[in-house]
Each structure stands twice: as C-alpha cells, then as structure tokens.
Amino acid sequence: MNIAANPVVENNDTVYLKDYKKPTFLVESIHLDLKVYDDHAVVDSTLVLQRQTAGDLVLLGRDLELKSIRLNGELLSETEYQLDAEQLRLSNLPDQASIQTQVIIHPESNTQLEGLYQAGNLFVTQNEPEGFRKITFYPDRPDVLSVFTTRVEADKKYPVLLANGNLLETGEVDENRHFAIWQDPTKKPAYLFACVIGDLAVLKDRYTTSEGRDVALEIYAVEKDIPKCHIAMEALKHSMRWDEEHYGRPYDLDNYMIVAVSQFNMGAMENKGLNIFNTSCVLADEEYTTDAAIMRVQSVIAHEYFHNWTGNRITCRDWFQLCLKEGLTVFRDQSFSEDLQSAAVQRIDDVAVLKAHQFPEDAGPLSHPPRPDHFVEINNFYTATVYEKGAEINRMMATLLGKEKFRQGTDEYFNRYDGQAVTVEDWVDALTAGSGVDLSNFLTWYNQPGTPKLQVTAEYDAQKQSYRLNLSQSLKEHPKYPNLKAVPIPVALALFNAKTGEQLTLHSDALFVNAVKDGVYLFDQDTASIEFSGVTEQPVVSLLRNFSAPVNLEFDYSDDELAFLIQYETNGFNQWQAAQTLLERVLLKDHSVEPYIQALQKTIPDLVQHDPLLASRLFDVPTEGYLGSRIDHDYQPEVIQTKRNAVLNTLATALGSFWKDTYLSLDPTLQSEFSQAMGERALKNITLAMLARQGDEHAFELAHQQYQTTQNMTERLGALRVLVWNDAPQAAQALQDFYQRYKDEALSLDQWFMVQAANPNATEASIRALTQHPDYDLGTPNRIRSVSGGLSNNPVNAWSFGVEHYLELAKYLDQKNPILGSRLLQVLSRWYTLAEPQRSHVQNALKALQPLVKSKNVTETLSSMLSV
Ligand code: TRP
Ligand code: ZN
Numbered sequence: 001m002n003i004a005a006n007p008v009v010e011n012n013d014t015v016y017l018k019d020y021k022k023p024t025f026l027v028e029s030i031h032l033d034l035k036v037y038d039d040h041a042v043v044d045s046t047l048v049l050q051r052q053t054a055g056d057l058v059l060l061g062r063d064l065e066l067k068s069i070r071l072n073g074e075l076l077s078e079t080e081y082q083l084d085a086e087q088l089r090l091s092n093l094p095d096q097a098s099i100q101t102q103v104i105i106h107p108e109s110n111t112q113l114e115g116l117y118q119a120g121n122l123f124v125t126q127n128e129p130e131g132f133r134k135i136t137f138y139p140d141r142p143d144v145l146s147v148f149t150t151r152v153e154a155d156k157k158y159p160v161l162l163a164n165g166n167l168l169e170t171g172e173v174d175e176n177r178h179f180a181i182w183q184d185p186t187k188k189p190a191y192l193f194a195c196v197i198g199d200l201a202v203l204k205d206r207y208t209t210s211e212g213r214d215v216a217l218e219i220y221a222v223e224k225d226i227p228k229c230h231i232a233m234e235a236l237k238h239s240m241r242w243d244e245e246h247y248g249r250p251y252d253l254d255n256y257m258i259v260a261v262s263q264f265n266m267g268a269m270e271n272k273g274l275n276i277f278n279t280s281c282v283l284a285d286e287e288y289t290t291d292a293a294i295m296r297v298q299s300v301i302a303h304e305y306f307h308n309w310t311g312n313r314i315t316c317r318d319w320f321q322l323c324l325k326e327g328l329t330v331f332r333d334q335s336f337s338e339d340l341q342s343a344a345v346q347r348i349d350d351v352a353v354l355k356a357h358q359f360p361e362d363a364g365p366l367s368h369p370p371r372p373d374h375f376v377e378i379n380n381f382y383t384a385t386v387y388e389k390g391a392e393i394n395r396m397m398a399t400l401l402g403k404e405k406f407r408q409g410t411d412e413y414f415n416r417y418d419g420q421a422v423t424v425e426d427w428v429d430a431l432t433a434g435s436g437v438d439l440s441n442f443l444t445w446y447n448q449p450g451t452p453k454l455q456v457t458a459e460y461d462a463q464k465q466s467y468r469l470n471l472s473q474s475l476k477e478h479p480k481y482p483n484l485k486a487v488p489i490p491v492a493l494a495l496f497n498a499k500t501g502e503q504l505t506l507h508s509d510a511l512f513v514n515a516v517k518d519g520v521y522l523f524d525q526d527t528a529s530i531e532f533s534g535v536t537e538q539p540v541v542s543l544l545r546n547f548s549a550p551v552n553l554e555f556d557y558s559d560d561e562l563a564f565l566i567q568y569e570t571n572g573f574n575q576w577q578a579a580q581t582l583l584e585r586v587l588l589k590d591h592s593v594e595p596y597i598q599a600l601q602k603t604i605p606d607l608v609q610h611d612p613l614l615a616s617r618l619f620d621v622p623t624e625g626y627l628g629s630r631i632d633h634d635y636q637p638e639v640i641q642t643k644r645n646a647v648l649n650t651l652a653t654a655l656g657s658f659w660k661d662t663y664l665s666l667d668p669t670l671q672s673e674f675s676q677a678m679g680e681r682a683l684k685n686i687t688l689a690m691l692a693r694q695g696d697e698h699a700f701e702l703a704h705q706q707y708q709t710t711q712n713m714t715e716r717l718g719a720l721r722v723l724v725w726n727d728a729p730q731a732a733q734a735l736q737d738f739y740q741r742y743k744d745e746a747l748s749l750d751q752w753f754m755v756q757a758a759n760p761n762a763t764e765a766s767i768r769a770l771t772q773h774p775d776y777d778l779g780t781p782n783r784i785r786s787v788s789g790g791l792s793n794n795p796v797n798a799w800s801f802g803v804e805h806y807l808e809l810a811k812y813l814d815q816k817n818p819i820l821g822s823r824l825l826q827v828l829s830r831w832y833t834l835a836e837p838q839r840s841h842v843q844n845a846l847k848a849l850q851p852l853v854k855s856k857n858v859t860e861t862l863s864s865m866l867s868v
Pocket of ligand 1: 129268304
C-alpha cells in the first residue's frame with residue numbers, strides 16, 4: 001500500500017482561527033497496541049467513534065505505512081477510502097463506527113524528535129502539538145478527547161514499559177519479548193498521549209493529596225543520574241502542595257511519572273501522568289549543574305505539574321488557544337518560584353527574559369498576538385509571546401482582582417470547564433463571572449500584536465499641593481492588524497518623599513474613570529490623568545512597580561531620580577528597573593555613569609550582607625544582545641560592545657577595593673539557605689570577573705584556585721569563564737581538566753562547549769573546532785544549543801561569522817529536525833536593524849537559503865523574517 005510522502009509546502013497551507021469547525025466524530029475510546037522492534041514498530045489502533053456533526057471522518061496521519069484498515073471488523077479496499085500524505089478520509093459512515101488500522105512506523109530513524117522516536121537506548125514520544133499523527137491515523141486535534149488503553153510490547157532488553165494512567169497487566173510474549181497494558185481513566189486529547197520503552201532506573205517517593213489520595217511518584221533516568229533527581233522530586237511534592245493551597249487543585253491519579261531523556265526539542269512535556277523531560281530540566285545537583293539550572297528544574301517541574309489542571313483537565317479547543325494553557329501555566333510556575341526564593345529576584349529574572357526575548361520578537365517581523373489568528377506551522381508559535389506575554393496578561397488580571405477575587409475567578413473556571421476543550425474567551429468569562437469584575441476588555445491583549453508604549457508626564461503644583469500624572473498609550477501600526485485599540489494597563493505606583501526617601505500615603509481622584517486602588521491605577525483609555533492631593537513637596541514617583549504591565553514605559557525621570565529609586569524604592573523589582581533604565585541611558589544615550597555608581601556605593605554594602613541575591617542583580621549591566629534589541633536601525637554591534645566594555649571598566653575602577661574585599665569576604669559554604677548561598681555565589685563570580693577586568697595581579701590565581709577547590713558547578717564554571725574569556729595562562733589547562741572531569745556528564749559537558757562558544761574572543765576557527773569536536777552531536781539539541789546559544793552571547797560574533805553558522809544549521813536541520821532548525825534561525829530575525837553593508841549581506845544570505853529549504857517550519861519562519 002501507500003507510503004505517505006512528505007507534504008509539499010504550498011502557500012495556501014495557512015490555517016485560520018475563523019475557520020474553526022467542530023469535529024465530525026468524537027472518539028469514545030482508543031485501544032493502541034505498539035510493538036517496537038529494532039528496525040520498525042507496528043501500531044494497531046481501534047477507535048470507537050460517535051458522530052457529532054454531518055460530514056466525512058478525517059483521520060490525520062503522516063509518514064505512516066498503512067497495512068490495513070477495517071470498518072466494524074470488515075477489511076476495506078483502496079476504493080473505499082481516500083488517502084494522501086496528510087490524511088485518511090472516509091465518507092458516508094454510520095453514526096457509530098469502529099475503525100481499526102495497522103501501520104508501520106520507524107522510530108529508529110526518526111530524527112525530528114516528534115511522534116515516537118528512539119533516543120539512544122530509549123524510545124519516547126513527543127506528541128504536542130501534532131505528533132500523534134506520526135504514530136497512527138487519528139483525529140489529531142485537541143478538541144477530540146478520548147479514553148486511552150495502551151499495550152506496549154518490546155524486547156526484554158528494555159525492561160521499562162510505560163504509558164499514561166494505571167498499569168492493568170504485564171506479561172511475557174515469548175522468551176525475548178514482554179508487554180505491559182496501561183489505561184488512562186481520564187479523557188484526554190491525543191497530544192497528551194505518551195509511552196516510554198527503555199532501560200532506566202527509578203527514584204520513588206509518595207505523596208498524599210488533600211483528598212487523601214496516596215500517589216506513587218516516580219522519576220526515571222539512567223542509573224548514574226538517579227542521585228541528581230532528588231531536587232526534582234522535592235520540587236514535585238512542593239508543587240503538588242502549592243496547587244492545593246493556592247488554587248484548590250489536588251492531583252487526580254494514583255501515580256505520577258517523570259522520564260528524563262537527553263534528546264528533546266524543548267524543556268519538558270506534560271503528558272497525562274507521564275511527563276517527559278529534557279534531562280536539562282530534571283537533573284539538578286550542585287556538583288554538576290549550575291544554580292540557574294537548579295532554579296530552572298524547579299520551575300519546569302512545577303510548570304508541567306500545574307498543566308495537569310491548566311492544560312490537561314481543561315484543555316485547548318484548538319491550537320490558536322495555545323496561550324490559554326501556556327500563559328496561565330507560566331504565570332502559575334512564576335508565582336510558585338516567587339514563593340520558593342526571593343519574590344523580587346524571581347520577578348527580575350522573569351522580566352529580564354520577557355524584555356530580552358518577547359519585546360524584540362513583538363517589535364520585529366515575527367510579531368504576532370498572544371492568540372494568533374492564523375499560522376502555517378503551529379510549532380512555530382511556541383514563542384515568547386505565547387508563553388511569556390501570555391503569562392503577563394494573566395498576571396495583570398490577577399493584580400487587578402487581588403488574591404481573593406482572582407481565586408474566585410479561577411474556581412469558577414475549574415468548576416465550569418473541567419473535562420472540556422475551551423477558548424481564551426471562556427477563560428476571561430469565567431474569571432469575570434467568578435470575581436464579579438468585568439475583565440472582557442483584557443481580550444484585546446490576546447488579539448493584538450506589539451508592545452504598547454505607555455507615556456507618562458508629571459506636574460507638581462506647590463500651591464494646590466497636588467501632583468498630577470498624565471498618561472497616554474499607543475501601539476505601533478501593524479499592516480495585518482489595522483484597528484488597534486487601547487488596552488487595559490494596570491499601573492502599580494508609589495510616591496516617595498524626595499528628601500527622606502519615605503513612601504507617601506496616597507489620596508487620589510481620577511479625573512476620568514478609575515481611581516487608584518491598593519496602589520494600582522487601571523489605565524484603559526487612550527489618555528487619562530490622575531491627581532494626588534495633599535502632596536506637600538515635589539515627590540519622586542515610581543511607576544509600573546513589579547512590572548505591573550508588559551509595556552514600554554516612557555517617563556522623563558532625571559538620572560538623579562533613578563539613582564534615588566535604586567536607593568529608596570522598597571519594591572526590589574523597581575529598584576533593579578531603575579538601575580537598568582539608568583544604565584540603558586548610559587550605554588545608548590551617553591549619559592554619565594556617575595549617578596549609578598553613587599547609588600551603588602550607598603546601597604550595595606548593606607545589601608550584600610542581608611540580601612546577596614538581590615545585590616547581585618543590581619550589578620546587572622544590560623547585555624549587548626538586549627542593548628542591540630533596543631536599536632531599530634543602523635545597529636553596529638561593535639559600537640555597543642565598545643561602549644559596554646568601557647562602562648564595565650569604569651565600574652571596575654570606580655569601586656576600587658570593593659571588588660576584592662567583597663570577593664574575599666564571601667563564603668557560600670557557610671550559608672544554610674540555598675537562595676542565600678546562590679546569591680553569594682553570584683556575587684563571587686561577579687566580583688571575580690571585575691578583579692580580572694581591573695587587571696588585578698592575583699585575579700587569575702584566585703580564579704584558578706576557585707576553579708580547583710570548589711565542589712560547586714556555579715563556582716567552577718564562573719572561574720573557568722574568567723580564565724577562558726581573559727586568555728589567562730591557566731585557561732587551556734583548566735579547560736582540559738574540565739573536559740576530563742565531565743566528559744561522561746552530558747549536561748556539564750554542554751557547559752564546556754558553551755563557555756568556549758560564548759567567549760568574546762571566539763573566532764570562526766574556534767567555533768568550527770567546537771562543531772567538529774568528537775563530542776559535538778547534531779542529533780542532540782542540547783549540544784547544538786550550547787554552541788549556538790553561546791555564540792549568540794556575543795552579537796559581534798553572531799552577526800559576523802555566526803551568520804554562516806546559523807544558516808548552515810538551519811539548512812541541515814530543515815530536513816533532520818525542522819522544529820529546532822526554525823527556532824535557531826530566529827536568532828537572526830533582527831537582521832534588518834543592522835547597519836549596511838552587514839544588513840544586505842545577511843538579507844542576501846537569508847534569501848539564498850529560501851530555495852534550499854522544504855519544511856513548513858523553516859519556510860514559514862524564513863518568509864516572515866524576510867517580510868519587513
Ligand atoms: N507543552 C510543553 C510545555 O510548555 C511544550 C513542549 C514540549 C513542546 N515539547 C514540545 C512544544 C515539542 C512543541 C514541540 O510544557
Ligand atoms: Zn507548558
């Protein structure tokens with residue numbers, strides 16, 4: 001029979017939200033039987049179908065070799081169905097029908113890491129968003145929910161056989177093969193189906209839910225990685241408790257399994273009761289992974305766990321609604337992480353990501369609304385806008401409602417829609433009904449692209465003792481979205497006494513619609529003013545505290561006012577933001593760095609003592625990449641690099657002996673709290689780098705000593721970075737040592753590649769040496785990302801010899817792993833901001849790539865990138 005070929009990409013592949021139609025049939029139940037062999041797998045499926053609306057049955061399938069198809073037990077001939085590269089169509093079916101298919105697939109040669117694929121000694125699935133159609137013919141869309149029973153059969157060299165739900169039966173087929181049968185009692189869409197076949201060890205624990213359910217918790221990984229699974233296990237239990245306490249959501253099955261896999265396109269996947277994780281998001285150990293990685297593990301564990309309610313039990317009607325589950329789940333995992341460590345620093349780190357990735361995305365050719373209204377390849381929409389801006393929209397509504405009303409709103413959402421596939425409108429409706437506060441105008445945020453500009457001016461009237469803020473908002477025109485409207489912007493604010501630094505109590509009268517409530521003003525018009533009375537002296541205002549809305553704020557602060565806020569603002573986030581705003585002016589507008597230095601001198605010594613983690617963030621100097629993203633034309637990466645280095649040199653000199661004194665005073669091993677120790681380690685690495693920048697004669701010795709004596713990866717890597725990036729005499733030997741220590745630890749070795757790729761002095765030859773290293777592997781996304789991501793740390797390098805690197809990769813991955821290829825190509829999406837002749841050079845190179853690529857993923861990204 002037919003072997004379905006790769007689809008040909010056509011321009012009319014675009015799918016539109018407005019064309020949504022209900023499925024013609026629902027699937028009451030599916031029985032899957034997967035038999036895995038060395039050179040193929042056989043998949044038998046039985047679907048019990050129930051008609052819902054008139055029309056043909058459409059079963060989606062890709063790269064499947066169809067062996068047989070039966071309708072109610074009767075074998076069908078080729079004239080009785082229509083088969084093409086994307087679907088199997090049956091006409092004139094009765095209202096109830098059973099369809100059985102048998103197909104052959106090839107997990108052993110599946111390099112796309114989508115569907116069922118082999119990764120080393122392991123077979124795993126990745127079905128979100130549209131991978132299930134690569135396993136069997138199915139109505140592969142999220143609004144078709146079914147009960148899955150799965151039989152998995154494989155050679156006994158793979159002792160672990162897992163699928164979703166409860167284990168019903170295990171047994172032998174013959175001497176060499178065995179099987180397991182699993183059943184998931186909860187109805188779910190096919191994208192949440194998972195199975196795992198392999199030779200893995202397991203870490204076990206238990207958890208009792210608020211309802212008294214005793215849940216078996218299991219984390220599967222290769223034997224030697226089991227000791228690195230404890231942090232994830234603790235985070236899992238913590239997440240389960242947190243969701244009960246904060247959202248009233250207990251877990252609903254008797255087991256919860258997590259499987260770590262080293263070849264994975266993204267972070268992790270929330271398959272029902274059987275999460276599959278990139279090793280980088282589950283393995284955590286101070287000796288092998290960095291503090292940042294440990295924090296990420298905890299937040300991703302929470303993220304996937306929280307999906308059980310926001311995503312799985314209530315799922316998306318269609319993929320345009322992706323931000324319904326992702327935006328809400330990111331907001332939930334961010335809140336969880338705020339409770340885990342310092343809330344201010346968590347917010348700082350989350351906003352830094354938003355501004356470094358989502359703002360530039362939304363300002364360029366890949367800009368799209370959090371809920372897009374059309375796409376060619378849905379995999380291209382797992383973006384910072386869907387995830388991070390989606391989270392910000394939820395945060396704004398939560399801020400506005402306050403804790404209690406927000407909880408009433410989410411309770412209403414879970415009560416109304418449990419077990420259903422719903423839309424963004426349903427979510428906002430439920431929040432509105434539950435809280436009694438009309439939030440319907442927040443839908444505008446979901447449907448429009450672009451970052452709003454919020455302009456604010458202030459007037460103080462000493463006579464009237466009144467302080468007035470005038471606000472206006474605007475959005476950049478977008479060719480595809482002509483009728484952009486004002487959005488509701490919660491503006492959290494505070495006034496400070498300019499002399500004493502004390503916060504003032506607010507009295508306010510909105511001249512137009514809303515008033516300031518609990519320190520938040522809801523600005524939902526094109527323009528508005530607020531007036532504060534009884535203000536006896538000219539105050540300093542702090543706007544958008546905690547980053548209460550994802551907007552670009554323009555307010556004419558003086559540099560001294562920003563320095564004041566670094567010193568006196570009690571909202572840690574706005575303290576950091578004031579420093580960032582000031583430094584951005586220094587770096588992009590040639591302001592003096594003096595006010596920043598003076599504010600640091602007044603603030604830092606004390607902060608280093610009682611909050612080292614926040615202190616470490618106040619030294620953040622905006623990265624070259626971020627600064628570049630703030631420049632819309634004639635961008636010259638070298639100019640930014642030179643300026644940034646000059647500022648860092650000034651800081652190194654200006655704070656004099658502070659760096660060495662602080663470096664020598666820190667001892668993270670004496671801290672019992674993780675976040676305190678993490679803060680001290682961050683400070684140690686910053687101060688060490690500054691010592692090297694000062695040219696301190698002992699800097700390299702100290703770095704080498706730190707490298708050799710520490711047991712902690714954050715410290716070891718921080719020291720290695722200083723040695724390598726400064727071409728220290730000890731660099732080569734330290735690199736050699738690091739390689740020997742960690743050559744069998746993939747995640748640590750990723751860091752070895754990353755440090756070298758991110759070296760500001762990297763060259764075309766040094767990058768090529770990395771990509772030709774025997775441990776470089778184009779089949780392992782983590783390894784590719786360590787080099788490509790490292791390279792992008794230095795825009796000067798990325799925009800010169802890096803361009804060729806990214807284009808070559810995109811061309812190669814277009815065939816092998818188009819999801820990854822498309823994502824890596826996006827590193828070049830701001831090509832149009834470059835100064836000539838670089839701009840034309842990159843543009844021509846991108847155009848030259850166009851005829852060479854075939855996948856929808858890369859084709860769509862490339863054509864969007866070139867459409868400026
Ligand atoms: N739903 C996953 C998450 O955010 C995302 C994901 C995991 C994914 N793997 C994927 C998306 C592969 C697309 C392709 O938790
Ligand atoms: Zn998610």
